[in-house]
Amino acid sequence: MRFEIAKAMDSVRAAAGRAEADPTRPVYHFRPPAQWMNDPNGTIFHNGWYHVFYQHNPYGDAWGHMHWGHARSRDLVHWEHMPMALWPSREEGEAHCFSGCTAIDGGGRPVIFYTSIPTAEGPRQGAEQWAAVGDDELVVWEKHAGNPILSGEMHGGMEVLEWRDPFVFREGSRTFMVLGGKLEERDGGEAVVLVYEAEDEGLERWRYGGVLFRHADKGLRSIECPNFAKVGDRYVLMFSPYGPVEWYAGEFDADAVSFRVEERGRVDASGNYYATNVLYDGEGRCVLFGWVKGFEGGRGWNGCAGLPRVLSLRRDGRLGQEPAPEVEKLRGGSVRFPETELGNGEWVMDGVGGDTLEIAVEIEPQDARAFGLRVRRSADGARGVAIRWEAGSLDVAGVKAPLELDEQDKTLRLHVFVDKSVVEVFANGRECVTRVVYPEPQDLGVEVFAEDGGVVVKSVEVWEVVPIW
Numbered sequence: 001m002r003f004e005i006a007k008a009m010d011s012v013r014a015a016a017g018r019a020e021a022d023p024t025r026p027v028y029h030f031r032p033p034a035q036w037m038n039d040p041n042g043t044i045f046h047n048g049w050y051h052v053f054y055q056h057n058p059y060g061d062a063w064g065h066m067h068w069g070h071a072r073s074r075d076l077v078h079w080e081h082m083p084m085a086l087w088p089s090r091e092e093g094e095a096h097c098f099s100g101c102t103a104i105d106g107g108g109r110p111v112i113f114y115t116s117i118p119t120a121e122g123p124r125q126g127a128e129q130w131a132a133v134g135d136d137e138l139v140v141w142e143k144h145a146g147n148p149i150l151s152g153e154m155h156g157g158m159e160v161l162e163w164r165d166p167f168v169f170r171e172g173s174r175t176f177m178v179l180g181g182k183l184e185e186r187d188g189g190e191a192v193v194l195v196y197e198a199e200d201e202g203l204e205r206w207r208y209g210g211v212l213f214r215h216a217d218k219g220l221r222s223i224e225c226p227n228f229a230k231v232g233d234r235y236v237l238m239f240s241p242y243g244p245v246e247w248y249a250g251e252f253d254a255d256a257v258s259f260r261v262e263e264r265g266r267v268d269a270s271g272n273y274y275a276t277n278v279l280y281d282g283e284g285r286c287v288l289f290g291w292v293k294g295f296e297g298g299r300g301w302n303g304c305a306g307l308p309r310v311l312s313l314r315r316d317g318r319l320g321q322e323p324a325p326e327v328e329k330l331r332g333g334s335v336r337f338p339e340t341e342l343g344n345g346e347w348v349m350d351g352v353g354g355d356t357l358e359i360a361v362e363i364e365p366q367d368a369r370a371f372g373l374r375v376r377r378s379a380d381g382a383r384g385v386a387i388r389w390e391a392g393s394l395d396v397a398g399v400k401a402p403l404e405l406d407e408q409d410k411t412l413r414l415h416v417f418v419d420k421s422v423v424e425v426f427a428n429g430r431e432c433v434t435r436v437v438y439p440e441p442q443d444l445g446v447e448v449f450a451e452d453g454g455v456v457v458k459s460v461e462v463w464e465v466v467p468i469w
């Protein structure tokens with residue numbers, strides 16, 4: 001029913017004026033033309049295009065009526081909105097098209113796998129994993145005639161609750177899928193990542209392979225949006241546990257279908273960042289997308305994606321995250337300051353400011369106890385969004401990430417993106433904190449500060465960022 005797309009897209013268009021008029025809406029983070037978005041879905045690089053699909057409610061600026069929106073880009077930063085890719089097949093008793101992934105099958109055919117949620121009144125019970133088949137351009141999608149592709153019965157009597165968000169990965173010539181869920185067991189249950197293996201090239205027949213990962217927190221409600229990606233010579237499992245996104249790096253044994261964890265951490269310390277997805281591009285980079293959430297309601301839009309992050313495995317075994325270098329294309333005018341010593345106090349950067357900025361700063365503490373950067377600073381300094389390091393921890397507007405400075409060079413390297421109501425912080429190439437903030441519109445200043453001692457500001461550069469929309 002192409003009619004469904006026309007109706008949904010009309011509704012989005014009708015809300016666009018209101019969304020565009022909102023001065024708090026991000027201008028260089030990816031987002032739909034209007035209305036609600038949550039998880040990035042089915043991220044893939046195919047035939048020279050980056051594709052992002054996303055959980056989308058075309059009919060409102062709150063969660064509901066889950067469709068898959070679609071956009072594509074040549075360069076990871078400028079996006080072209082495409083027709084809606086998936087919408088619920090009401091005639092089949094489907095209420096929502098939940099999150100999932102895009103894979104290319106053995107014959108080169110694009111396939112979306114997603115979680116199909118039934119209507120309350122329909123005959124179906126519980127979630128199933130469905131497929132849709134795409135054309136070469138990944139624009140037109142038809143639901144697979146053989147749906148469901150995976151159903152709960154395949155677990156042989158074991159009940160999996162909140163079973164959702166398929167993610168497909170390849171190891172050698174084999175194709176696997178992970179799904180999140182919860183097993184009802186003693187002690188209130190167990191949040192798990194389950195693994196499946198394709199039995200055919202067309203990815204139509206799957207076999208259950210067991211529990212790949214069990215969460216240590218037995219009180220956890222469930223695991224959402226698992227991604228399992230090879231980064232460097234390790235596998236990294238990332239998922240969303242109804243709180244900050246976690247990563248676990250380790251070894252995947254495809255024969256035993258098991259995962260041995262060696263290191264763990266948080267992808268982003270903040271609850272404003274959730275439901276990630278990854279793609280590998282033509283350069284073999286693993287690029288991460290996430291959903292920036294927690295915006296105020298009732299504005300004709302809600303939700304955007306985090307900047308594309310290039311993942312790496314660092315020598316210390318930690319997950320490295322850097323903004324994709326393509327984001328530099330959006331740099332406008334800039335100011336750069338030479339090395340500056342700052343005693344106890346504030347250095348307000350004269351004539352520098354804005355609400356769409358990129359800031360790169362390197363600060364080496366001398367005897368300061370705490371230090372950092374403040375953006376969206378009010379002229380009198382009474383207000384601002386502080387990014388503050390103290391005693392092995394970085395605090396971004398009240399959310400803390402552990403961050404020990406290197407013994408040798410002791411330097412705090414902040415890469416900060418201010419985009420209206422979003423502040424996305426990369427620290428020392430590994431810790432990220434994304435925040436949704438609502439400063440006063442006139443609060444646009446930038447300052448470096450040092451408390452109870454001095455610092456050396458080794459370098460600082462500030463760019464205006466050019467809107468992509």
Ligand code: FRU
Pocket residue numbers: 038039055066098099100115164165224225240274275
């Ligand atoms: C995560 C999530 C997924 C689900 C989707 C529904 O934000 O809850 O688990 O598939 O959103 O929109």
